[in-house]
Amino acid sequence: MVFEPFEDENDLEDLDARLSDPDPAIRRVAVMGLADTADPDAIPLIARAVADSSADVRLQAAIALGEFDGLEAATALCQALQDTDSKVSKTAADSLAELKDPKSADPLLALTNHEDAKVREGALLGLKQLRRPDALANGIEGMKDPVTAVRIQAVGVVGYLKAEEALPALIASCRDDDPEVRRTAVGALAFSKSSHARDALLTALMDEHWAVREIAAEVLGKISTTGDGGPLIPLLDDPYWQVRVKAVRSLGKLKVTAAVAKIGAQLEEQTSNLRKEAAAALGEIADRSALPFLEDLVDDPDPDVRKNVRWALGQIE
């Protein structure tokens, strides 16, 4: 028997009836139809499909719930997050990350202590963008989790909340064994102006992993005051150009005149992005000692570099 496509997407009754069909493919298409209605009344019907016997239908329900928001959708997604099929639980986690209504956080808060690490990770991922202040304790607790992926998401939850009381936990995570946790924690310090955060960033500038040094250089540029970028100068000798780019950018922003010669040396680098940023930084510092470096580069093969060189020369002259 060939089913006709849904002519009236708002016919919830028809879709509800198809959800009980013995054929899982028909149930799956019914879930797709329910998502297409964008009608909040469809959420309880899709939630029913989360408990379907077919993993394909449950997967479609997890995708469909991502089209909705609010407590009811979040509760159903939390159920899908605990699904035994890894594809369903992964999809539910992705859908949870799309939630925007702070009320959706209620069922998620209860899952941050779940025995399954994937569930804890998914719950924290969902909580991140919801920015619920009462998620702070769950986030701080998650930062001590034995599973790295959970700690990364927990740092994200705490970082999004930008709470000064979480500073000691964030600083502790800057010393985590995993570089991705350290990178996320260092990035999360950007909201704080405290000396403790600054000390942690200065330590992170010497981290063994380049991605941590890169984010530390960027964050330090954001929280420091003009002229106060001296500790960034040694980073201009970093073996990774990605780190040097961020250091150059921050040094320009902070107008560190003492760095002009070393920034000028970056103009000889092969990476054109680095030359471009170095030229911009010299323009921001606007010190006359940068003129010889910039004048050598007015005919650079990269048009973006030439543009920044001309702008920088204009700033100085």
Place this chain on the structure above:
Amino acid sequence: MPIANTPTTVPVVVDEGKCIADKGCTVCVDVCPLDVLRISDLTGKAYMKYDECWYCMPCEADCPTDAVTVNIPYLLR
């Protein structure tokens, strides 16, 4: 638009074993910007009716059962 008389040589190939168009799914037909896909009256499955394709890929990406394959010509890859 030229009618696709020989389905095996067209760029958009539908695996009839996986396609659930006969259960009511119309995703690939709905997303195609050139409207070249149809549901067969005979089999109930999706197929490429018109041999015209921009290789924009949503039919392949959005198919819930991974039944659609778009064969991109070598020189466009």
